[in-house]
Amino acid sequence: MRIISSLNSNYWLRSGSINLLQNALTLIISFSSFYFLIRTLDKTDFGVWVLFMSAVSIMEFARTGLISKSLITYLSSAPSNAHNSIITASFAVNLSLTIVLAAACHLLAPLFGKLWDSPQLVPLFNLYIVTFVISGFLLQYQAIEQAQLQFRGVFLSNLIRQGTLLAFVLYVYFNDRHTSLSALVQVMTWGTLAATLVSHYLVRGTFKLWGKLDKYWLKQLLQYGKYSFGTSMMAVVSSSIDQMMIGGLVSATSAGIYNIAVRVTNMINIPTNAAATIVFPQSARRLEDGGNDAVKSLYEKSVGAVLAMLFPAIIIASLFAGPVIHFIGDDRYPESIPLLQITLVSAFFIPFTKQFGTILDSIGGVKLNFYVTVVSVALNALLNYVFIRHWGIVGAAVAMLISYLILFVATQLILKKILGVRTGAALVYAFKSYGEVYNRLRHRAT
Incomplete structure (x- = not known):
């Protein structure tokens, strides 16, 4: 300890x-x-x-x-x-x-x-x-x-x-x-x-x-x-x-229109990537020093910390999707607005799935992580093909959301079985952090 x-x-x-x-x-x-x-x-x-x-x-x-x-x-x-x-x-x-x-x-x-x-x-x-x-x-x-x-x-x-x-x-x-x-x-x-x-x-x-x-x-x-x-x-x-x-x-131009919405979503998920960079080497050491319980705690707290940063950004970007797109892509890309509103919902699941792969790789579960990823990619490809053919670029955004939702459920079941991870614990850590920030600000104000 x-x-x-x-x-x-x-x-x-x-x-x-x-x-x-x-x-x-x-x-x-x-x-x-x-x-x-x-x-x-x-x-x-x-x-x-x-x-x-x-x-x-x-x-x-x-x-x-x-x-x-x-x-x-x-x-x-x-x-x-x-x-x-x-x-x-x-x-x-x-x-x-x-x-x-x-x-x-x-x-x-x-x-x-x-x-x-x-x-x-x-x-x-x-x-x-x-x-x-x-x-x-x-x-x-x-x-x-x-x-x-x-x-x-x-x-x-x-x-x-x-x-x-x-x-x-x-x-x-x-x-x-x-x-x-x-x-x-x-x-x-x-x-x-x-x-x-x-x-x-x-x-x-x-x-x-x-x-x-x-x-x-x-x-x-x-x-x-x-x-x-x-x-x-x-x-x-x-x-x-x-x-x-x-x-x-569809066309190369449509790929550019869709990319604007995806890029905004990826920017919001910057904290997720930062956490993964730190967590990977730390998790390998936690496994040796504290075993599965230490890794479980690391996963729940790291996801919770990221979610605490993501929630406000997702809500604000969703409410002001129009101004965000017009600011980023000027008035040439209005088609990106509904795409952004859909892809932003997907952003909620990314910390869970991203840290799943990071934790699994660090504890030697690279084989299982590989199989999960292969299945999710195949599912994603199938959904994209079907939805894009029927709905165009909007279908790609819907396929992303459904793919992340299914992957989220699957990864949480796997982590619960291997490490005893509790999905709700990450949410508790996220909302607790708001209380801690509020108390600190109030303490400084007084």
Whole structure:
């Protein structure tokens, strides 16, 4: 218990404040880039950009699933004398997967261009291969730092990577210049390179690559990572499949219209992603120190804390969906208003399902998490296909809501059986936090 208390007082305050700052800046930069980009590009180019980013995100998240979680897990639990062997094996897996995915990107580019009736996608995918190779090293360095329960380098490198694109978009917008989608990809490449160099500088003294691979650790990383890889890939496919299907069944422009509503919902869920970043390495340690009860408490409290932040944002955004859409996408995207009102309801379930995967991966349940994700993706794809064909882009929003509702019920039943998690406890923690904030404010006022 003393160990857990020490971790709480140091780890959560330090990493929590850094992640809060990182995610606040990520929100600002992401929103700013989106806000000015949508005013710089016409509706067709913006729709093509949405489809492009949806596709490359699948590659990025798939690689992250195989590399990052397995590396963090074993570096957090293995003795220090094995760290260099683990990192060397992870680098080898990373490089191999990067080559395979880069080749697939090149080969599948013409298919995507034809599927979405957007031939300009082909050069974009080929340009992005350079960015993808560089970001593989960035992923490796950030995972090493997170395994050491440090987040400053992750914060700085992400700030550089995202800020570079924002700076370029601002330059184009305020100087009333025209830009191409290819130029945007090239700027992303330079930003990723700068972020990678900074991240390497900050972790370079913490490890040394060995000359030969340790087959034991190579096998361990692959054994753990294969399910995490599949889970991450399925999860990002699930989050992008609606936009991809809209692009194929309706149009690229419609994908851009739908993306506006989804992006607002994702911005509201920034606290969910921040919590997942902190919870994953902490959960692995809680399991060793306090067992299942400690992990159960961690899940309930982390979900409750996120819900406390989400409730006001969801309510306000729902009541003022019209002004929100007009502010973000100007008067060219009124079709996004009803979409936002539907997708915002889905936001309530995301903390539960997001932390489900995080907790399950951290306690060794990657296989079960993979199977749950595969089933949810298949269900999501089926619902999207049926509803989009009948209702167009509104059908995609309805499919999202139904998918999250079903996944929410399933994950809560699983966690109750494995850890004894109580769904109501998270809600209690959420509403208790309001009382604590009120009492503190009243105490200060007096």
